[in-house]
Structure formats: structure tokens, C-alpha cells
Amino acid sequence: MFLMLIFFIGWVCCSVVPAAAQGPAVIMEKPGPEKAEEEKKEEKKEESPTTCGPLISDSCIPIEEHHASLQVLTALSFYPGLFSPNWRYTSAKGNYHTFLMPVKFTYGPAKNLEMYVIVPFINNFCNSLDASIAGPNGERSASYAGIGDITAVAKYLLLEETGCRPAVTVVGGVGFPTGHAHHLNPARLGQDAIGTGAFTFTTGVNLYKWLKPFQFYSNIWLNSPVNLYTSSSSSVRSREFVTFNLAVEYPITKKWVALLEMYSNWTWTNITTPQGFQSPSTLLGLMPGIEYFITEKWALSAGTAFDLMGKAGSRKITPLLSVYYNF
Template sequence: MMLTQFKLKGSSLGKVLAGLMLACFVAGLMPAAVFAQAGSPALMDKPPAVAEEKKEEAPGAPTTCGPMISDTCLPITTGKFAMQVWWAMSLYPGVFTNNWRSVSPGGNFQTFFMPVKFIYGPTKDLETYVVVPFVYNWVNDINRGLRGPNNESSASFSSIGDITAVAKYNFLPEGTYMPALTAVGGVGFPTGHASNLNPGRLGQDAIGTGSFNFITGLNLFKYINPLLVHGQIWFNSPINIYKIHGEEGPINVRSREYLNVNLALELPVAKQWVLLFEVYSTWTWQNLNTFQGYQTPQTVIGILPGIEFLATDKLALAAGASLDLWGKNGVQKFTPMITAFYTF
């Protein structure tokens, strides 16, 4: 009887031991299955994470405010809207002569500029913008020989200047060796105060060119680590809408055609700070077909050193000063300026 019970107990014990061994075996398999299930999503999620990390860290041009005078090449992101405002004060230390010399301007002339630029990207690789400038001119202590008809020695005037609308298309993206290229077309409208001028205002009421200015050009950009290089070549063809009253009646006028050739270099020196250096120039030539207008472009070459600060992801600031170094038949300006660029 005891042997039978022992056999039964032994049989039960065997079953228990067999069950324990099976449970241990299954339990031993469970962690592998769990780790495999836990590992699968990690393996599936890892490639996108690595790809995105590579995208962020891929060598490319860092974000900057952009040049202060030269136009940019790369268009704004599709569907984005941005606004840029400049505050600039021009002082006139001299006037350029026909032989590239600077002489006294004959008085204390100043101009405050506040252009406002509205930018929009309607589609891929295309950017459009409109620039609306506010201009305030004033002069005092003018030389006796340059005074007005009633011996005026000071004057001032303010007005909206010529409004410019531009569209540019990035037809060639930046490559390993090739720069990005953008075609530019635009029109300057004669919205300034360029006619019916008052001699008593000593020329300070002459704001704007009084002409439709048709713009065609090319912008370029290349990132040559660590420098960001910007280039601009614009051909401007102004068509005057006003006439000069001559002795034999009104005379058709046409301002000189001119070429803008600008180069800008940006050097990021910290996460939020960028150094800027620009060389700007305007080149004009005599148009022999028509009489020259009252206001006409000049030939000038100058530089602008500046610094940029990236305040936030949407706001960038820049400050600098332009100085006309050489010129012909025009005014010489020294212009400290600041600008703010905000992306909505």
C-alpha cells in the first residue's frame, strides 16, 4: 500500500517536475520573444531617426539674415511670407566729379531712408517681393551760390519713393561646384515725387526717378565652407514719363541705363552671429539719343562691413555702414543702417 502510494506520489512528483521544467523552458523563451518584439519597432524606427539626423547635420549653408544691399539668390520657402525693414541715414561728405574726384557738396545734406520689403513664395523655386521706400531729405547751411530764389539756405521734404516689384526664379540649384542661379525680372514704378519741383526746396523734393525702370538680371549663391558667397548682376533700363521744359517747348528725357554689380560674403562666427562684407557698384553710360533727366543714376563703387544677429528662428537683425569710395558724376554717401527680417 505504501509502495503504491509512493508510486502514485512519485508519478505525481514526476508530473510536477515535468511541468516545472516545461514552465522554465517556456519562461526561458518568453524574454527572447519579448525582446524580439520590443526590438522590432526600435529597428524599424531607427532608420528614419538616423536619416533625419543626417539631414540636419548634412553640410550646407547655415541660416543667415542675408546681405543688406545685394539681393539674395535662394527663394523663400513655398507658401511663406516675410517682411524686411531697413532704417538708414545717409550723410553726404562730397560730390564726385567727372574725373573720379570728391569735392565739397556745398552744404549739409542728409537723407533718411526706410524701405519696407514684402516677400512671398507662391510656388517652388519662385519668390516675389515688393519694396515700398519712405524717403526724407533735408539740407541746411547751404553755400550762398547754391541757395534758392529767395535766398533759402535750408529745406526739407518727405515722400514715398519709387515702388519696385520683383519676381525671381531659381532655375539652377546649387551643385558641388556650380553655384545656384536665379533669373530676376522686375519693374520700378514712378510713384515718387519727381516732377513739379519747387526751386525753393533746393532739390530736396526730388524723390524718385520719374521713370519706369525695367529690371532684368541674375543672382548667384555658393556655399564655400565657411563662407556664403552672394552675387548680383542687374541691368536697369529706365523710361522717363516726364518732360523737361526747354526754350522751344517740352523735351523728352531718358535717364541713363545702368548696371548693378554686387558681391557679398557672409562668415558665421558663432551660432547666432554672422560677419558680413559687401562690395557694391553701379555703372552708367551716356545715352546719346535723348536729353538726360533731372535725376539720373551715377557710377559708384563702395563697400559695406556689417554684422548679423539671428535672434530667433523667425527674426534676424543686421547692422552695417556703406561708404561710397569712388564715383563719377554723382553724390558720395556714407550710410549707417540697420535691418530686421521677420518670417511669418
């Protein structure tokens, strides 16, 4: 009897449509089987509104087979301070900035399969540093620009979305150590560290659920670096970390979509990452944003990311603007 009750409650939660959405009923008339089948088909045809997807987090549903898209994101980070090992705000002792422009190309080689490559351009620069952290020859400003680590990712739709279940995508990727991360020059005040100095292997899952009118996303990834360098002072070495992101979209109109994201990295040190110049750090932040569809192929999204909590790392405020083109 208890199992029958659970089944009945689940059936009601998944199948009942609000009365306001059913339209006026004909008095004393029972819908015939043909009409019921047509209504079911119409319900099945209803799809979630088209959106750009999260700006920081990864989307879930793979691109259509033999379709492609190009995304160019521009971001400028301002560093108002640092996070201490005790999760407190501390001074950055100078003005630090990072201009980031990753270019992402996505392609669907087969049904339910997506592959993409990200090539980032990075420009770090700082000025007006305190004398206590000046370079070996008294340098108090520096800059460095170049290509960061190139990332290749594949994801496959493992479970499709149903009325009660989110869509589930499995993710696997590799970050290649193409960014400058070795023989760091002390005179550049750390600005020449634009790579991780490691092959970073990523595995995880992406989730998606449409609960009308909201669209929810989640990423849970494990990132495992294989560090190339052993020097503790002149090389970057990365720690293992878990990425946990949440995002929600709300379509305001057919062209405008509101976006809110929570992004986080949770980092720990293992025996392969002794003390040294290391990245990334534990971090949690929020990013409100907006999306706009110019045409069916062109779209824009913009937002500002605020690092709210962290441990032993940088604290940033980052305005972002992204342009999308679908082939």
C-alpha cells in the same frame, strides 16, 4: 588621355574630404556598402548655416513655398561731398542728409519662385548751404518727405547649387514712378526729387555659392528706364545702368554672422536721357556689417556703407539697420 586626366582632377577636387573631417578610421577594416551609403546621405544632408543674406545686395535662393517674410530697413545718409565727372572728390557746399526706410514684403507662391515688393519712405533735408547754390529767394535749407518709387520683383531658381556650381536665379522686376520727380520746386533745393521719373525694367541674374565656411553672393542686373518727363530743369530723368554687387558672409556662431558687401552702379547716357536733373550715377562702395538672430523668426542686421568711388554724383556715408520677421 588628356580628357581622362581632366576628369580625374575634377573628380578629386569635388569629392575628396579633408582627413581631419573624416574622423578616426578602423584599422584594417573596409567600410561596407551600407556604411558608405549612410555617409553619403549625411554629406548630402549638410546644409549651409542660416543667415539673413546681404543687406544691400539681393539674395539668390528663393524663400520656401507658401512662406513669407517682412523686412524693414532704416538708413541715414550723410553727404560729405560729391564725385566730379573726373572721379574726384569735390565739396557738397552744405550739409545734406537722407533718411530712407524701405519696407520689403517677400512671398513664395510656388517652389523655387519668389516675389517681393519694396515700398520706400524717403526724407531729404539740407541746411547751411553756400550762398552760391542758394534758392531763388536766398533759401539755404530745405526738406521734403514722401513715398519713393515702388518696386516689384520676381526671381526663379534656374540652377540649384552643386559641389562645383553656384546656384543661379533669374530676376525680373519693374520700378514704378510713384516718387515725386516732376515740377521740382527750385526753393526746395533739389530735396523734393525722391523718385526716378521712370518705369525702370530690371533683368539679371543672382548667384550663390557656399564654400564652407563662407557664403558668396553676386548680382548682375541691367536696369532700363522709360522716362516719363521731358523737361530738363524741373524733372528727374534716369539713365540706363548696370548693377554689379558682391557679398560674402562668415558665420561666427549660430547667432552671429559677419558680412562684407561691395555695391556698384555703372551708368551711361543714351538718346532718351539728355542733360538735366538725372539719377542715378556711377558709384562703387563697400559695406561691412553684422547679423544677429534673436529667435528663429526675428533677426537683425546692421552695417555702414561707404561710397568710395564715383562719377558725377553724390558721395555718402550711410549707417543701416534692418529688422527681419519670417512668417
